[in-house]
Every structure is written in structure tokens, then in C-alpha cells.
Amino acid sequence: MLARRMQPMALHARRLYVQLMFQVMGNALQAISEVDAEAQQEASALPVGFLFEMMVMPNGPNLIVEHLGDGRFRYHGSSAPRKVNLSIKFKHIAHAFLVLSFQEKTSVAFANDRMIVDGEISYAIRMTRVLNRLEAFILPRLVAQRAVKEYPSNLHLPEKILSASRIYLKVASQFVETARA
Template sequence: MLESFSRSTARRARRQYVGMMFRFMGHALEAISRFDKTVIDEASALPEGLVFQMTVLPAGPSLAVEHTGGGSLRYLGSHYQGPVDLSIRFKHLAHAFLVLSFQEKTVEAFANDRMVVDGDIALAVRMTRILNRLEAIILPRLVARRAVKEYPSELGLLEKVPGAIGVYRRVAFSMIRDLRKEGLSQ
């Protein structure tokens, strides 16, 4: 009995962690697309109006962002139900947890058949580069090297620190704004 309780508790904790990370990543993608030239250039090549979703199968946590044009991304939330042009779906919560806790790189998870891409593979590669850039900027270098395929050699401390501060500041403000909206709607 105790063993099944601890397994279910661990499963709930992983689900909450993955959900929180998706929510953070959605806000962070929106934030970084406002000022990072590399992300803006990558996102500019996406079709305007493209909706990208990352989710856990069958009905796990998710995030959705839309390219609004000019390289700018807009976070659509964790409960987006509209049409999706491109999605990366983890086959199991445990697989998403491995990637989002930086125990496994995204490319390794894909190679290990832990995720499925629905949509244009070239656009999925572009979105992965955007996610890698985000991780390289906001994570400490030691952790980022575990998370991304190749740490950007041109990303120096003078670019990384202000970029990370900018992302975290914008994420904090947008998450507070969302919490206020949620509080007003209840």
C-alpha cells in the first residue's frame, strides 16, 4: 500500500513539474522573442499565424505559442484547444520529465523514440533551435550543456546575463498578470 501511494505521489509530482515547466517555457518563449536577435531571426522564418504546441500524450500538460509575425511569439496558454500547425508530443509523462528536468537532451529523446512530431519537420527543427537558444540563455552553462545539443560558442557572459534577466523579468510579470486574470475570473 505504501509503495503504491509513493508511486502515485511521484506521478502527480512529475505531472505538476512538467505542467509548471511548460507554463514557464510558454511565457519564456514569448519573452525571448521580444529581444533576442537569434530567436527573432529563427521565428521570422515561421509562417505568420503558425501555432506550435508541445504536449504529453494522451492528455497531459501542454503549451501552445503562436507566431504573430516579425519573429514575435505569443503564449496561448496551457489549455489551448484550437487548431495546431505543428506539435511535438511526448509519448509518456516520464519522457517529458526526463527532458524538462535536463536529464536527457531533446535530440536524445527524439532518437530514443520518446516523442512524435506532427507537422513540417523543418519547422519542428526551427522550433527546437529556438527552444535550445532559450535554454542556453536562461540556464546556467553547466545545466544548459546537458540540455542542448550544442552550446552556442558565441554566447558570452555579457549577452547571457542580461538576456536571462530580461527573460525572467518578463516571465514573472506575465505570470503575475495571468494569476490576476485567473483570480478575477473565479
């Protein structure tokens, strides 16, 4: 009986967690595009005005990021100014929770048919590389190794700490700006 009452609460908690993580990831994608040359180089191959969406199907939480040019991203929150070019869709909130709580790698989730890519595959690979780079910076190494396919061998502690600090500072300032508005 208690388990039946707890299920909706657990589903709601997962949904809130996924929604919060999408906000953090959106702001962090904008931040990494401002501080990391490798992420900028990867993103610069995307067309200007390119819109990327990550979402939970059918109408779950989502994030929208736009490529402004020169490898820079702008986080739009959950509303797209126009039709998106690439959408990575989780089939269920539980699948998104597994990936965003770093219990399952994105590549494993895709292999297990937990997500759909709607758009150009080459762009999806680029965005996945940027997301992996972001996770390598902002997560502790032990967690990041579980989250990304391959942890960057050339990422050393001083660079990781400096970049993570800059990213976190930008994300925090973006949250403050949003709260003031």
C-alpha cells in the first residue's frame, strides 16, 4: 500500500531532478562555449542559428541551445524561437533520470534504445562530444568516467579545476540573472 503512494512521488521527484539538470546543462553549455577552446572548436562546425534540443518525450522537461557562431552557445530555456535542427529525445523520464544521474552513459542509453535522435547524426555526435567535454570538466573524475564514453586523457587536474570553476561561476551568475528578471 505504501509503495503505491510512493510511486507518484518518486516520479515527480525524478521529473523535478531532470528539469533542474536540463537547466544546469543548458547554462553550462553556454558557459563552456565561452571558456573552453576545444568545445568552441567542436561547436564551430555547427551552422550559425543551429538549435539543439534535449527533451523527455512526449511533453517532458527540455532544454534548447542555439549556436551563435564562433563555437558559442546561447541557452534559451525550454522554449525554442523556431523549429529545432537537432533533438535528442529520451523515451521516458526514468531513462533521462538514469543518464542525468550518471548511472548510465549516454552511449549505453542510446544502445539500449532509450533515446531517439531526430536530426543530422553528425551534428548529434558533435553535440555529444561537447556534452562529454562539459561533464569531464564539471563532474568529479570518478563520476565523469561513469558518465562519458571516454574520459579525456589530456585533461589534467589544474586545467580541470580552473575550467570547472569558470564554468560554475558563469552558471551561477546566469541563475542569478534569471532570478532577478
